[in-house]
Every structure is written in structure tokens, then in C-alpha cells.
Amino acid sequence: MIGFSAWIFTVTLGFYTICSLQWYSYRVERALFHCAKPKWHLYFALAPFALFVLVLALLPKLSLIIAIAYAGLIVYWQFKMATKLVMTDRTTRYFLLLAFVSILCLFGGGKKWYLLAPAIIIAVVLSVYISAFIEKKLGKKYIQKAKEKLGAMPNLKIVLITASYGKTSIKNYLKTLLDESYKTYASPRSVNTLMGLAADINDNLADNTQIYIAEAGARAKGDIAEITKFLNPHCVIIGQIGDAHIEYFKSIDAVRATKLEALQSARLEHIVAHSSTGLSDDEKCVIYDKNVKNVKASLDALSFELKIGKDNFGFEIPKLLGEFNAANVAAAALMASYLGLNATQIDARSKHIKNAEHRLNRMDNGGKIIIDDGFNGNFEGMSASYKLCATYNGSKVLVTPGIIEGQKGINTKLAKVADGIFETVIITSALNAAELKSELKHAKVVELKHKSELVAALAEHTKAGDLVLFSNDAPQHI
Secondary structure, eight states: HHHHHHHHHHHHHHHHHHHHHTTTTTTTHHHHOOOSSSHHHHIIIHHHHHHHHHHHHHOGGGGGHHHHHHHHHHHHHHHHHHHOOOOHHHHHHHHHHHHHHHHHHHHHHOOOOOHHHHHHHHHHHHHHHHHHHHHHHHHHHHHHHHHHHHHTTTTEEEEEEESSOOOHHHHHHHHHHHHSSEEEEEOOOOOOSHHHHHHHHHHHHTTTTEEEEEEOOOOOTTTTHHHHHHHHEEEEOOOOOSSHHHHSSSSHHHHHHHGGGGGOTTTTTEEEEGGGGOOOOOOSEEESSSGGEEEEEEESSSEEEEEEETTTEEEEETTTTOHHHHHHHHHHHHHHHTTTOOOOHHHHHHHHOOOOOTTEEEEEEETTEEEEETTTTSHHHHHHHHHHHHHHSSOOOEOOOOSSSTTHHHHHHHHHHHHHTTTTEEEOOTTHHHHHHHHHHEEEEESSSSSSGGHHHHHOOOOOTTTEEOOOOTTEEE
């Protein structure tokens, strides 16, 4: 009975552990030390473990009740979560491993509480690290398979895009410009890790593809270098360098150095870069944001002038919102120019460019203007969207958790921009609530305890004729 109770508790604790790891890209350090809600580790791991060990020591006959109660708590917690554990091949392998390892460890612990307690921890920790070892071995096979597939496509041109922010938009815009001239494929959504790209190449890259556009993200030094070595791109776009994920890199210089790892490709032909990279114009490189001028942004269109080669061209893109998108389109246009499109083709195809999903998407519903900017999580982009909303004459409502990963004080700075533009600000996360509220001196502030309260809050605090901006979005575990 006691051993069975311990096994139930171990598997349940393992479930919470793998769920936390999945949220943080299976990085143990991130899950432990960069967790946005560290109290959850206390509520759902440490406190239940301490209680279970205490019951094992003093009232062992009640251990099964406590184990079942703990399992019920975790099931209820998962049921209430919007971002639930995603069952993948990796998690399935982990649970099979955990079930086996926990039986071995707990069998060795016998019925003594002082042996069972460490056996539970050993079983969970051992399963995590054995699982990581297995996945690393499997990952090498997937990467090698993808390398062989790319090697069998000698005419394929690869474009690698990296930036602190804006890389997904640039990727989508470049694909839109190139689609009519080339068989083009771009990595989907925000797939931007080595393993994600390898899996996508193996599963989705067609053999007749002429241009492959890949997005590269990073959380540590060497991440971009690893992807660059794998893809060996012909062309690279390095977008704006900023303080996104600064908590991992500690400094802008470290962020910049990591993004510049994209230049290590052995067959690099052409670079389109933002001035924040510190690179300069030369025969191989063009600084795209310096070629943009006369930007005009409204809630209906974006217009600007772009220098391509020695000539200036005017662009007007209907329904594309956000002043910052002029630079994103410019990066895509200058790369498209290098890849063979002329200015007339670029201008014509730019009319089909749309905001990336959850990035300043406008919807008119129930007499309200709804702008979905849920994937915009940096100060430059968010503050630009606020200024765009300021052009609207009616009442404006902001829905935001603030900036999730940024320097200390960045949300204070953001709130200063929002204050005076929005009549109502609905704060959807406690993470940055104190900073935001400290500078929202004119707006009505509505702070939600749980995201499930949002629908009711919108019904109460918005009306026909309002503009509602959803600015950034925090997963429930944040």
C-alpha cells in the first residue's frame, strides 16, 4: 500500500515537472530559476512533497489518500490552465520512462519513509535527465537526416532571419514577395529552434523548393551559431537588436553578439541588416532601416519611401498597420531585390502583405475596432502600436500583461506611453501590475486576478465605438 501510494505521488510529481519543463523549452535552469510563478513550485511540488513525507513518517495508512488528493489537485490545476501539457512523442517517452524508473527506485526504498522520500526525488530527477539524454541522441539523428535532405537539394537557396523582434513578420513578408517568382517555403509560425527547424525540414520541405526561409531564435550564446552551422545559409537578414530575453543574455552586447553568429555561414553571399547590429553598408551588406523615410501609419494603411539601389520608391500597403512595419517590409524588399525581383514586382506584391497573425490584426466587430497585437512583446513595437491607436478619435481600451521579458523598469516606461492615450487599461497578469499601475495616472485601471475574467471585463468596460487593443499576451503559467 505504502509503495503504491509513493508510486502515484511520484508519477504525479513527474507530471508537474515535465509540464514546467515543456513551458520553458525543456531547460531545467529556466524552469527552476526563470519561472514567472515560482510560488507554483511551492504549491504544486515542495509543499505536497513535504506533506506526503510527513504522512509517510507519522500516519502511513493515510498515504494513499494524500497521494490521490495530490493527483486530484494536479488534474484540477491542469483543467483550469489554458496552456496545458501537450502530449508529444517526447512526453510519451518520458512518462514510460518515469513509470519504469519510479518502480525501480521505490522498490529499493522498501517501506521506510526515510528511504522512500529520497527515492521519489531520485526517480523524478533521474527520469528527467535520462529523458534529456535520449532526446539528445534522437535529435542528432533527426538533424543528420535533415542535413542529408538539404544536401540533396543543391539548387536550394536558404535565407536565415534572426532578430530580437520582428523576425516572424519579416519572414512572412519576404515569402509574400517571392511566392509568385519562386517555389518558396518558410518555417511555420514561430518555429525557430534547431530541433524545430530540423523536424520541419524532414516533414514539410518539398524537394522542388527553390528558396527556403528559416527563422532563428536564441536563448543562449551559441544558439544561432548552431542553427547557422546546420543550415549554412546563402543569405541572412539580421533585424533590430533589442532587450527581448535580456534576462538570459544580461546585456545588449551579448544579444548582438549572439545574433551576429548568423554571419558564420561558409557560403554567405548577402546580408540585410538593421543599424543596431553595428554592421556597415558594403558590397555584401545593406543596412535596411537607413533606406526608409517618410513613414506614415494609420489604422487603414502604411506608406513609406524605400531606397533600392540608387533609386527611391514609394510604397503604400493597405491594411498593414504599425509604423515599425515599414522597416520590416524594407528588410524583406531589399532581400527580394537581391534574389532577383525588380522594384515594380516588389511594389505590386507588397499590396498583398498582411500583418502576421496576432500582430496588429484589425477586426471590426459589434461596432468596435478590435486590434489583435498579442504576439508583440517588445517596447518599440508596443509603444508604436499605442501611438497608432492615439490617432483614433473615439474611446480607447488597452488589454495587456505588459512586457514579459525585458529590463527592469521597462513596464514603467511603457505605462508612461499608454497613459493619456487609453481611457481604460485592463491588466491581465500580476507579473507587471505594480509597475504598470504606478504610471497609469489618468486611465481607469482594471486588474484581473485570472484571465478567465477577461470576457466579463470587456463586456463591462467597452462599448460600441470603442477601439480595443490587445497588446502582448502572457501564457497562464506566466
